[in-house]
Amino acid sequence: MENGLNLNDRATPSAQPLTTELVNDEHQSASSHPERSTPHSENILPSPSPTSAWSVEDSEKLYRIRGWGEPYFSVNAAGHVTVSPKADRGGSLDLYELVQSLHQRDIHAPLLIRFSDILADRIERLNACFAKAIARYSYPGRYKGVFPVKCNQQRHLVEDLVRFGQPHQFGLEAGSKPELLIAIASLNTPGSLLICNGYKDLEYVETAMLAQRLGHQAIIVIEQLDEVELVIEASHRLQIQPILGVRAKLSAKGIGRWGGSAGDRAKFGLAIPEVVVAVEKLRNADLLDSLQLLHFHIGSQISAISVIKDALREASQIYVELARLGAKMQFLDVGGGLGVDYDGSKSNSAASKNYNMQNYANDVVAEVKEACAEADLPVPTLVSESGRAIASHQSVLIMNVLGSSETLDLTPEPAQADEHLIIRNLWETYQTIDTENYQEAYHDALQFKEEAVSLFGFGYLSLQERAKVERLCGACCTKILTIARQDDNAAVDLEDLERRMASLYYTNLSVFQSAPDTWAINQLFPIMPIHRLEEEPTQRGTLVDLTCDSDGKIDQFIHSRETKPILELHTLTANKPYYLGMFLNGAYQEVMGNLHNLFGDTNVVHIDLTPMGYHIAHVVKGDTVTEVLEYVQYDADDLIEEIRKQSEVALQKQHITLPEAQLLLKNYERSLRSYTYLKS
Numbered sequence: 148m149e150n151g152l153n154l155n156d157r158a159t160p161s162a163q164p165l166t167t168e169l170v171n172d173e174h175q176s177a178s179s180h181p182e183r184s185t186p187h188s189e190n191i192l193p194s195p196s197p198t199s200a201w202s203v204e205d206s207e208k209l210y211r212i213r214g215w216g217e218p219y220f221s222v223n224a225a226g227h228v229t230v231s232p233k234a235d236r237g238g239s240l241d242l243y244e245l246v247q248s249l250h251q252r253d254i255h256a257p258l259l260i261r262f263s264d265i266l267a268d269r270i271e272r273l274n275a276c277f278a279k280a281i282a283r284y285s286y287p288g289r290y291k292g293v294f295p296v297k298c299n300q301q302r303h304l305v306e307d308l309v310r311f312g313q314p315h316q317f318g319l320e321a322g323s324k325p326e327l328l329i330a331i332a333s334l335n336t337p338g339s340l341l342i343c344n345g346y347k348d349l350e351y352v353e354t355a356m357l358a359q360r361l362g363h364q365a366i367i368v369i370e371q372l373d374e375v376e377l378v379i380e381a382s383h384r385l386q387i388q389p390i391l392g393v394r395a396k397l398s399a400k401g402i403g404r405w406g407g408s409a410g411d412r413a414k415f416g417l418a419i420p421e422v423v424v425a426v427e428k429l430r431n432a433d434l435l436d437s438l439q440l441l442h443f444h445i446g447s448q449i450s451a452i453s454v455i456k457d458a459l460r461e462a463s464q465i466y467v468e469l470a471r472l473g474a475k476m477q478f479l480d481v482g483g484g485l486g487v488d489y490d491g492s493k494s495n496s497a498a499s500k501n502y503n504m505q506n507y508a509n510d511v512v513a514e515v516k517e518a519c520a521e522a523d524l525p526v527p528t529l530v531s532e533s534g535r536a537i538a539s540h541q542s543v544l545i546m547n548v549l550g551s552s553e554t555l556d557l558t559p560e561p562a563q564a565d566e567h568l569i570i571r572n573l574w575e576t577y578q579t580i581d582t583e584n585y586q587e588a589y590h591d592a593l594q595f596k597e598e599a600v601s602l603f604g605f606g607y608l609s610l611q612e613r614a615k616v617e618r619l620c621g622a623c624c625t626k627i628l629t630i631a632r633q634d635d636n637a638a639v640d641l642e643d644l645e646r647r648m649a650s651l652y653y654t655n656l657s658v659f660q661s662a663p664d665t666w667a668i669n670q671l672f673p674i675m676p677i678h679r680l681e682e683e684p685t686q687r688g689t690l691v692d693l694t695c696d697s698d699g700k701i702d703q704f705i706h707s708r709e710t711k712p713i714l715e716l717h718t719l720t721a722n723k724p725y726y727l728g729m730f731l732n733g734a735y736q737e738v739m740g741n742l743h744n745l746f747g748d749t750n751v752v753h754i755d756l757t758p759m760g761y762h763i764a765h766v767v768k769g770d771t772v773t774e775v776l777e778y779v780q781y782d783a784d785d786l787i788e789e790i791r792k793q794s795e796v797a798l799q800k801q802h803i804t805l806p807e808a809q810l811l812l813k814n815y816e817r818s819l820r821s822y823t824y825l826k827s
């Protein structure tokens with residue numbers, strides 16, 4: 148399975164196969180943990196055999212944790228997810244125990260846990276991959292990456308990034324004025340780059356130029372032709388020689404969700420005729436020496452290496468041509484796009500990628516070197532703006548399950564001879580379902596149910612009778628589902644049936660706040676229980692959240708190259724918490740979360756690994772109700788005063804007793820101070 152990975156897919160004829168070299172890369176390096184496939188994990192809906200004893204390894208396979216989790220996430224013998232924030236450099240912690248100990252400190256789920264060591268490891272890895280590629284191809288230049296701030300602007304994270312990036316002169320990329328302000332204030336690494344992208348006004352351009360005076364290597368990337376004018380004006384006025392770049396619209400197409408970032412109709416960048424105009428304008432303003440960087444970005448999460456290669460080839464050629472036109476070219480900035488393997492399939496499916504970080508670095512280095520060699524030009528400093536690949540792994544969202552719909556008992560009672568024909572028919576259907584007729588039985592059962600609903604509408608069926616019909620129909624579907632799962636060529640729409648029969652797991656979460664990408668763009672994230680993994684998950688469920696919105700649900704889950712409509716989950720145990728983790732979600736989502744139904748930011752904790760275990764570096768408490776209400780212009784004191792007044796009136800009319808009024812006020816005030824999520 149999973150052989151979408153094409154390690155030998157190299158552009159340069161001189162390149163050697165890379166298979167032997169993948170020692171310091173992410174998932175594919177794990178030759179000691181080959182992805183083992185079994186017939187089970189290949190079925191669209193794996194159906195664990197109930198006879199064999201369940202093991203932790205079965206859970207690993209089921210949730211594909213080796214595919215997407217290595218080298219940071221795994222399962223221990225106790226059946227808990229463990230985190231190795233420093234990857235193979237040692238040290239790990241038990242995620243379930245961590246959640247419990249945070250709970251004891253009154254830091255409750257839903258909860259975002261950040262592992263700063265993972266962030267450090269991602270930066271190390273990216274730089275190591277480029278260093279290796281540079282050595283391998285004897286590239287006579289260097290790599291200086293930047294982190295695109297838009298990917299995660301949280302202060303603690305940006306500060307960590309700058310600190311961890313220092314040994315590699317890792318810089319920052321800003322895509323807007325607010326991000327520029329963050330970047331100038333946060334970046335303190337001598338020699339690192341500050342790439343200034345996005346739409347610009349004069350204030351933006353001036354600020355970026357003045358940042359040079361502070362010692363920043365701020366490169367203003369021209370994204371619109373108008374910006375050339377701004378840059379010339381600001382440069383003359385301030386008497387500062389800027390460092391400039393141009394963002395080119397490549398004709399090489401991106402793919403997938405963000406494919407529109409590239410191509411002639413892209414929102415950003417200069418089309419080739421505009422690039423030529425920009426060069427001439429700069430030449431006329433005596434600023435052509437300032438033009439030193441070429442930038443392109445063909446979209447995020449590029450799942451196919453061939454797409455990256457096409458873009459690199461085109462961009463390298465543009466770079467060469469710009470130098471020929473007289474620009475003092477020094478930098479080639481290949482943008483973002485380096486993908487994350489969310490489903491662990493190592494394929495070119497949208498939630499995956501068919502290459503690894505080393506393949507990516509090799510291709511960047513080899514393509515650029517070749518183009519420059521042919522043109523007899525010195526090679527540029529290579530810049531990448533990898534956001535997703537750096538920020539995704541470091542955070543884990545922990546949510547607790549509040550309850551499930553699985554408790555509804557669907558065991559049917561036999562139909563009596565005097566019962567409604569439809570009930571007798573359904574009972575008959577139920578009893579005779581077998582491997583031969585289950586397709587027919589499925590259609591019959593649904594048909595009977597539909598008829599029953601219609602009869603009920605005309606008053607011919609009682610509520611009890613309708614309940615009986617629905618239980619019988621449910622029982623039929625359960626029986627049919629069990630048979631269909633065993634059938635390789637299932638004669639029914641198995642996905643539809645699974646979805647129909649899935650239990651609802653009510654999670655203490657707002658999808659709109661904590662997983663907006665799952666709602667807005669069908670982004671897949673690996674989700675799994677973080678404990679009980681030594682135990683077979685016998686339920687199949689979908690997740691629903693706390694909001695009063697039917698979109699507040701998660702009903703698509705990772706599965707090989709496809710998706711599945713259900714997640715295998717455990718039966719809930721009374722009075723015992725059940726925690727799920729959503730992984731790889733540290734990029735983009737955090738600021739996109741919204742206050743739908745007024746569920747606010749979750750608690751966030753930052754965990755550093757120490758020789759003794761771990762250390763809670765920061766706790767950022769989630770929003771209180773008062774804070775969330777302020778966003779919609781309510782003042783807590785005014786609200787309390789209003790309730791007090793209403794209570795006084797009710798007291799006067801003797802509609803409420805004094806103790807009741809006191810209790811109401813106390814609860815009201817306490818709720819205002821509390822977390823917006825439910826207490827577990």
Ligand SMILES: *Cc1c(COP(=O)(O)O)cnc(C)c1O
Nearest residue numbers: 444447448483484532533534535
């Ligand atoms: C969003 C963006 C990035 C980051 O892309 P990733 O795929 O997350 O690495 C880089 N550069 C630009 C210009 C962007 O808009």
